[in-house]
Amino acid sequence: MALSHAILTALLDEDLSGYDLARKFETSLGFFWAASHQQIYLELKKLAEEGHLKASAVAQAGRPDKIVYHLTKNGRAALADWVQEASRRKPAKDDLYVKLYSVGHTDPTPVIKELKARQQEHGERLALYERIQARHYADPSSLPLQRQGIYLALDAGLRYERTFLAWCEDAIKLLERSQSAS
Amino acid sequence: MALSHAILTALLDEDLSGYDLARKFETSLGFFWAASHQQIYLELKKLAEEGHLKASAVAQAGRPDKIVYHLTKNGRAALADWVQEASRRKPAKDDLYVKLYSVGHTDPTPVIKELKARQQEHGERLALYERIQARHYADPSSLPLQRQGIYLALDAGLRYERTFLAWCEDAIKLLERSQSAS
DNA sequence: CGGCATTAGGCAATAAGTTGCATAGCAAGT
DNA sequence: ACTTGCTATGCAACTTATTGCCTAATGCCG
Numbered sequence: 001m002a003l004s005h006a007i008l009t010a011l012l013d014e015d016l017s018g019y020d021l022a023r024k025f026e027t028s029l030g031f032f033w034a035a036s037h038q039q040i041y042l043e044l045k046k047l048a049e050e051g052h053l054k055a056s057a058v059a060q061a062g063r064p065d066k067i068v069y070h071l072t073k074n075g076r077a078a079l080a081d082w083v084q085e086a087s088r089r090k091p092a093k094d095d096l097y098v099k100l101y102s103v104g105h106t107d108p109t110p111v112i113k114e115l116k117a118r119q120q121e122h123g124e125r126l127a128l129y130e131r132i133q134a135r136h137y138a139d140p141s142s143l144p145l146q147r148q149g150i151y152l153a154l155d156a157g158l159r160y161e162r163t164f165l166a167w168c169e170d171a172i173k174l175l176e177r178s179q180s181a182s
Numbered sequence: 183m184a185l186s187h188a189i190l191t192a193l194l195d196e197d198l199s200g201y202d203l204a205r206k207f208e209t210s211l212g213f214f215w216a217a218s219h220q221q222i223y224l225e226l227k228k229l230a231e232e233g234h235l236k237a238s239a240v241a242q243a244g245r246p247d248k249i250v251y252h253l254t255k256n257g258r259a260a261l262a263d264w265v266q267e268a269s270r271r272k273p274a275k276d277d278l279y280v281k282l283y284s285v286g287h288t289d290p291t292p293v294i295k296e297l298k299a300r301q302q303e304h305g306e307r308l309a310l311y312e313r314i315q316a317r318h319y320a321d322p323s324s325l326p327l328q329r330q331g332i333y334l335a336l337d338a339g340l341r342y343e344r345t346f347l348a349w350c351e352d353a354i355k356l357l358e359r360s361q362s363a364s
Numbered sequence: 365c366g367g368c369a370t371t372a373g374g375c376a377a378t379a380a381g382t383t384g385c386a387t388a389g390c391a392a393g394t
Numbered sequence: 395a396c397t398t399g400c401t402a403t404g405c406a407a408c409t410t411a412t413t414g415c416c417t418a419a420t421g422c423c424g
Contacts, residue, residue, distance in 0.1 A: 003410080006280045012287045019372050033280050034273030039411065041373060064372045064419050083284055084292045087277035089303055091216030091381095095269035097335040098188045098215050102265055104328025105194045110266045111331070121271055145360055146286025149293070152353045153279040156346075163345040164338075171334045178327055185380080201402050221381065223404060246389050246402045273411095 003043050006033040008052060008071060008079040013146075017058075017066040018044050031129075032153055044069055052078050100171075108175050115175070119168045126161035129154060185225050188215040190234060190253060190261040195328075199240075199248040200226050213311075214335055226251055234260050282353075290357050297357070301350045308343035311336060 010021055010029050021044070022037040024030065035043075044067075047053040052075030059065050071079075096118065099111050137143065137151045192198065192206050203226070204219040206212065217225075226249075229235040234257030241247050253261075278300065281293050319325065319333045 002275070002277060002280075005277075009280055009283045012284060017372075018374095022372095029280070029283060031274060031279075033275050036412070037372095038374080038413090042375095060371090062420065063370090066372060079284065080288055083281050083288060086296060086299060087281070089300070090276055092213060093184070093215050094272055095184060095187075097213075097338065098184075098191055098211070099265050099269070100331035100335045101191045101211060102194060102261065103331030103334075104326065106262055106265060108331075114268060117268060118271065140356075144286065148356060148360060149282035149285030149290075152285075152349075152356065153282045155352070156279060156349050159345050159349050160342070163341050167334075167338050167341050170337070174322075174330060174334065178330055199402075200404095204402095218382070219402090220383085220404080223402095227404095242401090244390065245400090248402060 003033065003035050003039060004047055004052075005079060005082045006035070007040065007043055007047065008075050008082075011053070011069060011071040011075075012079070015068050015070045017068050019066060021069075028150070031157055047075065051075070103175070108179055112172060112175050112179070115168055115172050119165060119172070122161050122164050122168070126158070126165065129158045129161060133158065185215070185217050185221060186229055186234075187261060187264045188217065189222065189225055189229065190257050190264075193235070193251060193253040193257075194261070197250050197252045199250050201248060203251075210332070213339055229257065233257075285357070290361055294354060294357050294361070297350055297354050301347060301354070304343050304346050304350070308340065308347065311340045311343060315340065 006025075006029060007021060010016065010024050016024065018037070018041045022035075022040050025033070025035045025040065044053065044055075048055045048069065052072060053069045054072050055067050055069055057065060058068050096114060099114065103111060133154060137147070137154060140148075140151050143151055188207075188211060189203060192203055192211050198206065200219065200223045203222050204217075207215070207217045207222065226235065226237075230237045230251065234254060235251045236254050237249050237251055239247060240250050278296060281296065285293060315336060319329070319336060322330075322333050325333055
């Protein structure tokens with residue numbers, strides 16, 4: 001039950017429809033907790049049934065109708081409880097490192113290729129984070145309290161991407177060197 | 183089907199029983215792909231059925247019998263195929279960052295508490311990585327090819343933990359400052 | 365008008381992972 | 395004799411997430 005809490009969190013600020021939420025999970029919050037729209041719609045239904053959210057149908061002109069969800073007192077309390085619970089570190093799961101374990105036994109070429117693909121991918125992500133930072137979090141000391149948490153999450157993302165990219169570069173160098181040596 | 187590949191990878195070096203594998207997944211490989219013994223036993227059965235592994239019962243004196251698994255040609259080929267497939271970046275999922283999003287709306291104290299707990303946890307993990315590095319990977323340039331991949335994975339772990347700890351410290355500082363200011 | 369993208373919501377099947385529990389042999393300590 | 399702990403394997407129920415597919419209204423482009 002973790003996506004549910006991410007959804008409740010997203011609804012702290014504003015009432016949103018499932019569709020809106022899905023988009024929010026493609027950017028901002030989704031950087032730290034990814035979810036597909038299928039999952040989101042399902043979870044919203046459950047949360048409404050449990051009384052954590054209140055659903056209201058909204059007719060729209062020129063667009064399909066939508067269902068907007070509002071955080072109830074109940075939901076707010078459930079969220080507060082969850083924030084107080086200690087969460088455990090998520091067990092790491094990344095194919096890339098597992099593949100590194102096979103390096104001595106098979107051709108390292110595909111691993112190098114993958115490292116380069118990741119380099120690209122993480123470089124793009126870093127650029128995105130940097131754009132967001134420049135636009136919305138350029139001056140952290142003047143941020144209102146409500147943005148400070150998000151700023152910190154973004155900062156964690158920035159540091160992670162930079163660290164990963166630096167490692168990536170070194171890893172590629174090492175593997176290419178040992179490849180040409182053999 | 184990802185745990186299966188991690189298991190195949192672990193069996194590249196040596197034949198192992200489910201129990202042995204479970205222990206391997208509590209250290210080394212498990213740092214990058216976590217798995218419980220229940221999952222491992224289940225997956226081993228499947229892999230044996232599919233012909234990727236060959237199971238052989240081994241009677242032991244003074245201990246319960248065990249089932250040792252050996253990587254077949256078939257399994258080796260499947261693993262090689264998998265290494266060539268491009269793997270996608272795992273969608274990030276960490277409660278901690280989601281909780282940061284709720285900072286302006288509720289009391290930040292539990293979040294600070296959690297950050298400190300993580301600091302502790304990641305500090306211990308870093309110390310563990312450093313011990314492993316000092317013991318087995320002190321001189322990376324002299325490593326045989328088969329250890330270089332593992333060295334790189336460990337290096338990624340070291341960098342990640344250090345980055346996280348530095349961020350953690352800054353995050354705690356910022357939150358405590360804004361807490362006392364309010 | 366036809367086709368395509370966007371907005372909006374959903375179902376069903378499957379895969380993957382977690383939690384809790386069960387069994388059983390043997391060793392070593394108390 | 396009793397308990398604790400390690401080795402060794404497993405089942406069942408459940409939650410969580412992924413994949414693929416579907417409907418339906420509207421706007422826009424050619």
